[in-house]
Amino acid sequence: MAEGAGANLEVIYNSLKILINDKIIDVRKTAIECLAKIINGLSLTNLRDSEAKLVYLLLTGLSDENEDIVRCTIKMIEDVGEKRKLLGFELGEISEDLQI
16 A cells, blocks of 8 residues: 555544444455455555554454354454564564564
8 A cells, every 4th residue: 555545544444443343244254354455555654553453453353243254354364464474574573583
């Protein structure tokens, strides 16, 4: 995502927060998938500014009453974690010795 996208991130966050709690299962699942794509697509600046808030929102999918959404959330968390781990290696935040 472009650097300027951070200004719209609050609007996106608030919209996804509503969608993740929607009563329709497909809406919740799609919101989880979109949120993971947004996290993975953020620039480093926007990621550092919003990562905790967005990941916290993603984690709410783990408590969904629908097992498909829980499974989808687990997969999205794994995808986001893998991407973040690679970024950590690139930035020198994570040592190659600490691979999990």
